[in-house]
Amino acid sequence: MQKKERYNELVEYFSTNYPEAETELNYSNPYELLVAVILSAQCTDKRVNIVTEKLFPRFPTPESLAASTADEVFEYIRSVSYPNNKAKHLVGMARILVNDFNSEVPNTIEDLQKMPGVGRKTANVIVSVIFNQPAMAVDTHVFRVSHRLGLVPKTAKTPLLVEKQLIKHIPKDKIAVAHHWLILHGRYICVARTPKCGECNLKPFCQAYEKQKFDTPHL
């Protein structure tokens, strides 16, 4: 199957089955989403939501977070991965937000990446979810699923290369929702260790499944 067909099938399938896929992180404003996404690195959304339930009431604004210390923030986030780094990042992020951006979450990935803890993936999530820009954040799920399905060439060995490929081939008005499609598919079906191909409706369009069938015909 050609790549263009795979993309068409993907958009067709997910548009029908997950028309309104969105993030599973809890948040009620741009600042909270920024905090939640920083916390989500190498950590499940479920765990992040447990932490932010108490973190947000204590630090409801960029000002309140900027006025705190990494040590205090650490106590609230100790159960996520890399709590030390993230505590420092969160306070540093809030201080730049207050000092350089008038406490408003900026709307370009360039400005967003000026803040500690905000890399390209986090910045892309913010401009996509908050500012409705056609940006594709490539995390571990998007990276893995894109390669397995055969949406990107094997030579796309970095998140940035995968991002450029996906942006190029997915219709502009579907890019934001497609990000969440790939996340959900990666989280619940096309999981890292033992993908649940038996439950997957994308089998007919999946390069990895094709190859597996060819290598082990008894399947």
Place this chain on the structure above:
DNA sequence: ATCCCGAGGG
């Protein structure tokens, strides 16, 4: 033992 919506530093 491996993975979870990565980022920073060398």
Place this chain on the structure above:
DNA sequence: CCCTCTGGAT
């Protein structure tokens, strides 16, 4: 390019 950070779930 590599390494480190580093808790919880499976």
